[in-house]
Amino acid sequence: MTREDVLIDLQGIAKHYGEGETRVDALRSIDLQVRAGEVIALLGPSGSGKTTLLNIIGCILAPSAGRVTLDGEPVFDGHWLRRDLRRLRLEKIGFIFQSHNLLPFLTAEENVSVVLDLARWPADKARERSRQLLDYLEVGRRAAAKPALLSGGEAQRVAIARALANQPRIILADEPTAALDSKRAQLVMDLLRKLAAEQQACIVTVTHDEKIFDRFDRLIHLRDGMLSSDGPGVE
Numbered sequence: 001m002t003r004e005d006v007l008i009d010l011q012g013i014a015k016h017y018g019e020g021e022t023r024v025d026a027l028r029s030i031d032l033q034v035r036a037g038e039v040i041a042l043l044g045p046s047g048s049g050k051t052t053l054l055n056i057i058g059c060i061l062a063p064s065a066g067r068v069t070l071d072g073e074p075v076f077d078g079h080w081l082r083r084d085l086r087r088l089r090l091e092k093i094g095f096i097f098q099s100h101n102l103l104p105f106l107t108a109e110e111n112v113s114v115v116l117d118l119a120r121w122p123a124d125k126a127r128e129r130s131r132q133l134l135d136y137l138e139v140g141r142r143a144a145a146k147p148a149l150l151s152g153g154e155a156q157r158v159a160i161a162r163a164l165a166n167q168p169r170i171i172l173a174d175e176p177t178a179a180l181d182s183k184r185a186q187l188v189m190d191l192l193r194k195l196a197a198e199q200q201a202c203i204v205t206v207t208h209d210e211k212i213f214d215r216f217d218r219l220i221h222l223r224d225g226m227l228s229s230d231g232p233g234v235e
């Protein structure tokens, strides 16, 4: 394994909320490496720190201690090493949420291309890329529809297209299949696996969804803010 293969490198990550009697230690000394092409699940009971960890990897939340390196670039070491965190997220990270968070007043295609506008893609290239992604995710024929007219599965695939638009190598997902039936959930996971392999990206997914556990390379268990095990998923 070369250093370039490691897309997420967490060293000694701790996070507490509050101080004194109200202090909650959400994460204690987490070391984690995720490599290009890996699809991993973050599991654990409610309150074990899954969302906190995902938000730290996503540079939404600062750790209380530790070091974060993303795609070879040190981004946190006691403080943020980059001033413009929005741009950092735009460059390196794609987020997929449980509820799709699409903008209701934009069409499916515009919901994807808006990310590319922010990343300063020329309008025609942004439109072309958005179309391609929607086709790839098999929702191309719904490109002109507003979110209210999409089914749950269609909306989630548009949200995935949006997360992938800027070709991030780190894709973070919070319960991406919770709103989908078993067949659609497995299709979405298969698509994500294919993407990770083709784009040499990694995917970290918080999930409770047992029907997709066999779609992961590794299952990472959190308990009381610590990694309790880090075992294989699919063989």
Ligand SMILES: Nc1ncnc2c1ncn2[C@@H]1O[C@H](COP(=O)(O)OP(=O)(O)OP(=O)(O)O)[C@@H](O)[C@H]1O
Residues within 6 Å of the ligand: 017, 018, 024, 025, 026, 044, 045, 046, 047, 048, 049, 050, 051, 052, 053
């Ligand atoms: N903003 C906050 N202020 C204070 N405590 C917080 C805050 N966010 C999370 N916590 C606490 O930190 C711990 C970890 O929370 P976190 O949301 O990361 O867990 P989780 O595993 O994602 O839980 P769930 O599965 O219920 O979403 C919990 O004890 C929670 O109450």
